[in-house]
Amino acid sequence: MMGLNKKLAFLKKKEIICGFSKLSKNQKLALISTHFENPAEFIKEMKSFFHDDPEKQKIFDEFSENTISNFYFPYGIAPNFLIDGKVYHVPMVIEESSVVAAASKSAKFWSDNGGFHTEIISTVKIGQVHFIWNGNVDKLRSLMPDLKERLIESTRHITSNMEQRGGGILDIELVDKTDDIQDYFQLKVTFETIDSMGANFINTCLEEFAVELKSFFIESPYFTGKEKDCEIIMSILSNYTPDCIVTAFVECNLENLGIMDDELTGEQFAWKFEKAVRIAQIDTYRATTHNKGIFNGIDAIALATGNDFRAVGACGHTYASRNGKYTSLTDIKVENGKFHYQLTMPLYLGTVGGLTNLHPLAKKSLELLGNPNAKDLMRIAASVGLANNFAAIKSLVTKGIQKGHMKMHLLNILNQFDATDEEKEKAKEYFYEKKVMYNAVESFLKSLRNPIQHKKIIYAGK
Ligand code: MEV
Numbered sequence: 364m365m366g367l368n369k370k371l372a373f374l375k376k377k378e379i380i381c382g383f384s385k386l387s388k389n390q391k392l393a394l395i396s397t398h399f400e401n402p403a404e405f406i407k408e409m410k411s412f413f414h415d416d417p418e419k420q421k422i423f424d425e426f427s428e429n430t431i432s433n434f435y436f437p438y439g440i441a442p443n444f445l446i447d448g449k450v451y452h453v454p455m456v457i458e459e460s461s462v463v464a465a466a467s468k469s470a471k472f473w474s475d476n477g478g479f480h481t482e483i484i485s486t487v488k489i490g491q492v493h494f495i496w497n498g499n500v501d502k503l504r505s506l507m508p509d510l511k512e513r514l515i516e517s518t519r520h521i522t523s524n525m526e527q528r529g530g531g532i533l534d535i536e537l538v539d540k541t542d543d544i545q546d547y548f549q550l551k552v553t554f555e556t557i558d559s560m561g562a563n564f565i566n567t568c569l570e571e572f573a574v575e576l577k578s579f580f581i582e583s584p585y586f587t588g589k590e591k592d593c594e595i596i597m598s599i600l601s602n603y604t605p606d607c608i609v610t611a612f613v614e615c616n617l618e619n620l621g622i623m624d625d626e627l628t629g630e631q632f633a634w635k636f637e638k639a640v641r642i643a644q645i646d647t648y649r650a651t652t653h654n655k656g657i658f659n660g661i662d663a664i665a666l667a668t669g670n671d672f673r674a675v676g677a678c679g680h681t682y683a684s685r686n687g688k689y690t691s692l693t694d695i696k697v698e699n700g701k702f703h704y705q706l707t708m709p710l711y712l713g714t715v716g717g718l719t720n721l722h723p724l725a726k727k728s729l730e731l732l733g734n735p736n737a738k739d740l741m742r743i744a745a746s747v748g749l750a751n752n753f754a755a756i757k758s759l760v761t762k763g764i765q766k767g768h769m770k771m772h773l774l775n776i777l778n779q780f781d782a783t784d785e786e787k788e789k790a791k792e793y794f795y796e797k798k799v800m801y802n803a804v805e806s807f808l809k810s811l812r813n814p815i816q817h818k819k820i821i822y823a824g825k
Contacts, residue, residue, distance in 0.1 A: 388430070454667035464767070490554065493595075550576065637695050654679065654680065668740065706749040
């Protein structure tokens, strides 16, 4: 163990900052700027990303702690998603080139081929009170109806609004985990939170349950001695919601897939596509990348609508491992001349509460989508996830992913070299038929900027 003095000396060496959160935004900026060679330039750069309107900036500053600037991401639109007969122009917030273009291309193809079809399977959310208790389990089980009533009554003041909207607590179950950890039990609680993600609602109910559970053991005449002691470990929602499930699928005749590649018939394309999906179903390495492509779309719409994309991702990946092995979230059927491709996954999204109404652009995203309820947003997000995955597999089994990706990435590379608009236009023209590679773009720019010297460099290199 490190002694206190040694520890302090170590922290000093590591330049530990004390009381950072208490500083004003300008003080924070000034302090952090000392870590840069040119502090004034750092502050100027950070400030250049402040919102012009101080009121709007304040909204962003208050989302999180210790903010010193804003971190911009592109806000794009993937138009023409035909979902259950309705057209949506989908907002996507993502930094990765090609994702919005891929979603848009897929949306266009499927809007000409019947569109996306969806079904909400269930919308149940889950929370747990984890506790340690050493007593007669059968007795506790027999008292569960009483306990349940007590718990539900204790949260009436929290649940009444949600109940008016058709939601609330669905059930409370006692789970015996003593085989895994000595004296460990859970209250597993299921909730319906209608259009909200419901995280605060669920966690508030659970914390109230924890207090009530402790009192129940103390006050109940059926428990004596050590049975009256219940140690609450924690009360928290679970981000795993295997009963909050949506399915999205597309379907068309095989011959309609003939336009996907010059060299493949629709049937050949579907054959290759099916193999690619089967590989993702049996191979964990491929499944991870396959599902990542789905989350390209889902995270982008989750971000654009102010939803918690980390929760959505954590849940989706756990669901992909539900049978003990991580696998693809999509499934495919190619039979009787038809191509049927489907995504089924948990999507824990909200359209009221949280950031959905606070972030000015999240609000606009929801408006653009026609102010959907949570179920409709689940349908839209699943369709976008399927669209991105379809586009990725399509590219992978035909011309490969790099051609399109690097074409989109060309601008990023050009920007790294501070290319002017004129240089960008020339580069786009030059690379129209050529392979975009970092070195090739660098060479191209050098030859544009200094043709004579560049020729010499190439000559000397040879
Ligand atoms: C890249 O962001 C996503 C892909 O790798 C997905 C996939 O391989 O299916 C293209």
